[in-house]
Amino acid sequence: MELRSTNQSTFGNIDWVTVIIYTIMVFSGVVCIYTASYDFDGASIFSFDEFSGKQMLWAGLSFVLGMFLLLIDARLYETYAYPIYAGIILLLIITIFIAPDVKGSHSWLVFGPVSLQPAEFAKFATALALGKMFSTYGFSIKNNVGNLFKAMLLFMMPIVIIIMQNETGSALVYLSLFLMLYREGMSGLILFSALCAVTYFVVALKFTETMVMGIPSGEFAVFILIMVIMVGLIWVYCKQHSLARNIALGYMASGIIVFILWLFDISINGYIYFISIISLASIYCFLHMLRTHASRLITAIVFAFLSIGFLFSVNYAFQHVLQDHQRNRILITLGTIEDPQGVGYNVNQSIIAIGSGGFAGKGFLNGTQTKLKYVPEQHTDFIFCTIGEEYGFIGSTLTLLLFLILILRIITIAERQPTAFGRVYAYCVASYFIIHFVINIGMVIGICPVIGIPLPFFSYGGSSLWGFTFLLFILLRIDASRREHHSY
Amino acid sequence: MRKDYNLEKRKYIIGGFILLITIVYIIRLFSLQVADNKYKDYADSNAFLRRTQYPSRGLIYDRNDNLVVYNQPAYDVMMIPRDVHEFDTLDLCNILSITREQFDQRINEMKSRRGYSKYTPQKFVTHLSAEDYGRLQEKIYRFPGFYTQKRILRQYNYTAAANVLGNIREVSQGDIDNDNYYQSGDYCGDLGIEKSYEKYLRGIKGQEILIRDVHGRIQGRYNDGAHDIAPVSGKNLKISIDIELQKYAESLMVNKIGAVVAIEPETGEILALVSSPTYDPRLLVGRQRGKNYLALRKDKYLPLFDRALMATYPPGSTFKTSQGAILREEGIVNLATTYPCAGGFRSGGLKVGCHAHESPITLKPALRTSCNAYFCWGLKSLIDNHMTKYGSHANAFEVWKNHLVSMGFGYKLGIDMPSESRGFLPNAKYYDKIYGVGRWSANTIISIAIGQGEVLATPLQIANLSATIANRGWFITPHVVKEIQDTVISSDYTEKRYPTINSKYYEEIAEGMRMAVTGGTCRLANLESIEVCGKTGTAQNPHGRDHSAFMGFAPYHNPKIAVCVYVQNAGFGATFGVPIGSLVIEKYLTGKIAPERKHIEQRMLESNTIIYSGVKKH
Structure with missing residues (x-):
């Protein structure tokens, strides 16, 4: 009886807005992957040999995973934050040695037909560990350089290991945690300096x-x-x-x-x-x-x-x-030099795909750029091209707004957390989403350099989908039990 | 730990940051997707391979339904440079029977061509033989980016009428810029009716839209061919030329410089349009076209210059027929009016010579004998003696000129060929400029009365004068195309045009011309079976011997053919103009040459006047 009442209150306190956005995104993602991998031979969406079939399976399982995560007592996440973090870091290190070489990267663990990328799961583990660290009594990074470095150390570990796996893009994601650090008291001058540095770099090199x-x-x-x-x-x-x-x-x-x-x-x-x-x-x-x-x-x-x-x-x-x-x-x-055939090819074709979508898009399965495989990596990193081409400006803008709403929602959730653990964890989640969103979309529309990181819930890949599901549903579970803390 | 409300404000900065980025991205999307249309074109050029399907060009028949020009398929090897990937160059060279050096040379030539683009089809080899085409077609899959394009070549059943028919050539960049129908490598008509009827002959190109993936593989037809356009064949033409007559007239003009124009008076249809020297139209077909075209261009006898339409000659005495008609229309003379001729026209120290004949003389005998004095006196009377009627020399002259314009002189007649000269007819202002206003009179300009001086006309204009007299007062704009398949021919070529001369005066002129044949300068044209009417012309010119001209029609009643013959530097009109003209008439009307006239035919076929032309071959 005790268990049931907890569960009822948990489900009653779930942030359904987030769940709905999550559901829309995962579903849209499967559709996009189906479109992106659709061939004129017309294979079935349900075939598990196809990307879309596999992604459906992953998506279905991710809902199960989400339910499962919601059932776990929120306190367990806090309690076991460090062991989970340690375990994942260990897994990351082991991966370097046992992972097969995939285009120079050693980041995939292969279990028969299934491959997993532990780096995706290190995100939530790092977030939990950071939350745990900040919830330590009296811990603050405001005017405390020592604590700041301790916190940075927590996410520098995965960065270094992932760079050793030769996945520089995935490693850069962790730099977004400076946003969380800023929220928790790091001097704004540091972020401001970083912004200035980027601006100087671009301006100085672009106009010569x-x-x-x-x-x-x-x-x-x-x-x-x-x-x-x-x-x-x-x-x-x-x-x-x-x-x-x-x-x-x-x-x-x-x-x-x-x-x-x-x-x-x-x-x-x-x-x-x-x-x-x-x-x-x-x-x-x-x-x-x-x-x-x-x-x-x-x-x-x-x-x-x-x-x-x-x-x-x-x-x-x-x-x-x-x-x-x-x-x-x-x-x-x-954009100082042009290179439509070489390094710039992907981006060039990607921009053509998106630009050719026009205002309302070419319609479901009518995109020629994506159907005819002009955009490389179109079901993974360049999945946004499919939206741009087939659903046009309307579809693209709606997708961007969906991400904006999700991120702002997570920030709202973060601010309503009664504990530093919940807040810090939530800001970590927000930071990850922000950097994936900004870099991925920016890359596809030719604003950011090409850094190969996926668009959450849209890009093909079980690890990425599950990684973000972990992040989001643990957050929802922690958020759902925020009132329980008050009752202490 | 208590909440730090100062820090909580930072959520607005983080939220604002992500909001700002989203707005920037949406603006970027707007500029890509809505503000700029070029990406749609890029995507289409990626995905759609538009393969042109060429229609077959219209065939050309002569007036008796003999097939004159037809098509023969040929194959061009085309390449789209950006689609070309690694391939066995040597293999391709072997198939195309070219060396590696030629291969590289062609590639370089192609790249330096104006309008070259990596993305559009470029012509690599033209007019592949059927055998090479077969071998290439078997292996074409090994050469990505290459494909064959079916083209048509023109073939000719006759060596005659090159100037009328024209030929086809590859379009220039200028053609492409002017008419978006054309793409690099297309053909268009050049010279003759191939040029003037290009829009009918070429048909409408079709297009097949294929879907091509990133590897250049064809994935099928776009929308199952729903957007494909089937080519529409060009329209067949039936020309008014009688190809046998044309051939015959050309043979008579061999080794002579000049022109023969034969018109069916009733319809304005041109039966023969000869410019000599001419050339074999087959020279301008296929791979040898460029070389041969250059040789023709450089030829000092200008075979590409259509003398029948573009050469302007002094019409000489043939012009007297028009003068007679004007004098009658203006009431300057009647049939009884006589003018003296004692070896010529003498007035105020001016003398225009004439040959021996009766004097004084009236209009018809003057035409018969081609009396210079009569027409000089006539013009003098018109310009100098009728000041009360016209007010001034200039006014009188303008009246004269306007009559001639109405007959088709001084302006283009409007034949359906690409180029035609307007000849030259002076007006009063022209003389005012040379001599000063009011400082010229009939004596100053008297030689125009006999088709000399400033007056210049094309053989076509002279033939048209002949046709007008044959019709006794009207003509239809001469034209070479009789029928266009499924199309009504322009009313420009069916409507009668009436000169400002009363029909009955033409009857008198015709009578004079008939007399010239029966007992005057054109006796050589006096056929037994047909009543021929004619007028000789002997035109002085600064280039050497006189030009020999003839203008005539037959039969006298209900004429079926009107001709003009003009042979440069061949002497008296009676020596070349009359025989050639009468042979053309006889051939056309009877289908043969009478045995007693065979010797004339023989002499014409064999004689050479080109040696008097003053043009040195090299």
Whole structure:
């Protein structure tokens, strides 16, 4: 009787919105895989020799798995978080040695007809372990670098092992956990710096054709960005409004002088100009800091010089450290050089598939790009092409909105958790979904570089489907019992 | 641990971040899927292989239903460069009977061709022999990206009428730019009716849409061929040319430069349209076309220049028939009006010579004897002596000119061939410019009265004048196509055109022409069985010996054929123009040459006037 009443309350507290989205996504996924692997020979959707048949089986089993996960007492997840984590890490390590070589990767465990990728299951294990760590009494990463590194260590472990399995894409997924760390108190400056670094990198390498003031226009733009961000930091972060205004005016005045000199055919080298003007501004900041004891100003100064250093090292690394093919890959992704046959082929065909879908799409089974196999990996990483081609802008947008709703829903669930364990676990889940969504879709529509990670619930593959099912249903189970904690 | 509400606010930043990314992605999707249509085309060009199906070109028959031009299949080897994968080059070279070097050369030529694209079919080898085609077809699957395309070549049952028929050539980039019907490698008509009736002859291309996968394998027909278009054959033409007559006339013109035009007056249908020297149309077929075409282009006798339509000659005395008609219409002369001719026309120190005949003379005898003085006096009277009627020399001249325009001179007649010259007819302004306004009179321009001076006409225009006289006052625009399969011929070629001259005056001219044959300059055309009417022409020109011309029709009553013969630098009209013209008439009307006239035929077949043309062969 005791058990039954628990179960009833559990099912009563399930977040049905999430379950419905999950069901829609898994079902759509099977349809897409059927479409993607459909041949003009017209094999049956139910044939287990086909991708779609197999995926149906996996999908059916994942619902069973979900039910099973809901039946487990939520406290068990917390209690056994570390053992589960340890077990999975061990499995990951073993996998390196026993997994067969699949295109250089050692990440698949083969059991007869079934192959599993333990890396997919390391996601929920890592999330549980992180939750457990953060639920330790008095544990905080806010202003505590030691704790921050402890938490990072937890997800750096799987990253390192998965990279050793030669699955760099899957490993990068764990970097998304910085979002969770940010929510839990990590300084926003770290995320902001990462964002700046990416922006500098892209801008500096993308625009190298034209020269401004004797330097490539991309680098010119980065210098301007550095100046703007520096003023912004002084204004927003350091709250030194008059100082920010003075520096901004100084920048502008110097710009006008340079422009007037240019009119008289006196040109100044960009590097010399920017470095000297930013240095002058920094000295001014420093003097101001000494006078007012506004210690945060040091951040703005350090930021400016780190940015300049980063810009030069990117340049150096790109020109002298990277090899030709690596350089090409980056340039193709940035769109600086075109390569419809080589590295850029997948993305090119993928964009054609999506673009050709038009507003309303070509209709079920009518996509020629996907039917005729023009898009490689179309049932796995490039599954979104099928949606784009056959259901057009409407279908694609609905799919994106579905993911947006799911992610926002998970964030909502996270924030209503009474315990740090539940919240941290939920934010880990949200982070994973965010990075898979952003990278996969971004890659398929030609915005992000090609990093081979699946689109949750849509891409073909039992491990991926089950991995995300684990993540989501454990979350639902923890969420369902959130009121039980109050009763303690 | 208590909730940190400061940190909880960060959910908005994370949520906002993902919302922002989603919006950016949706914008990107919008630009790919809605704002830009090119991806649809890319996808289609990936998936659909549009294979053109060529219709057979219309056949050409002559007026007696003899098949003149027909089709013969030939095969081009085409390639789509981007579909070409690894293959055994040597094997392909063997099949096509080319060397490895030629293979590479062809590839390079192909790439440097204007309009080259990796994605569209490119012609690799043209006009494969049936044998090579068979061998290639067996192995074509080994050469991905290559396929054969059936084409048609034109074949000719006769060596005659090359200038009328024209030929076909591969389209140029200019053709493709001007008419989206054409694709690289297609053929279109060049010269003659192949060009002017191109739209009827070519038919409508069909298209087969095949589905092709990423490996270039054909996966079947798109929608089971629901969107395929069957080719529509070109329309057959029946030309008005009598191919036997054409052949005969061409043979008479061998070794002569000039033209023969024969028209059926009642219909305006051209029975023969000879330009000499001519060429064998078979030269411009198949792989040798380019080389032969170049040789014809370089030939100093300009065989590609259709003299019947494009050469402008002084019409000489044949023009006097039109002058007589104008003088009568304007009331300048009546049948009794006489003008003196003592060895020519003398006025104010000006002299136009003439030969011995009775004097003074009236209109019909003047036509019979081809009297220069009569027509000079006539024109002088028109321009100088009727100031009260016309007001000025210029006005009088314009009246003269307008009559001639109504007869078809000075402008293109509008034949259904690609190029035609308009000849030249001066107007008053032209003379005002040369001599000054009011500073010229009949004496200044008198030579136009006898078809010399500024006046120039094409053999077609002269033949048309003949047809007009034959019809006693009307003509139908001359044309070479009699019937188009399933199509009503343009009314331009069925409606009568009336010059501004009363029919009864033409009757008088016809009578004069009849007299020229029975007892005048055209006696050689006086056939026993047929009443021929004619007028000679001997045109002075700056290139050497006079041009020999003849204009005539027969029979006198109810005429069936009107001809113009023009032989450059062949002397008197009576020496070449009359015999050739009369032979053409006799051949057409009786089907044979009378035995007593065989010697004339023989002389014409054998004589060579090209040597007087002043054109040195090389």
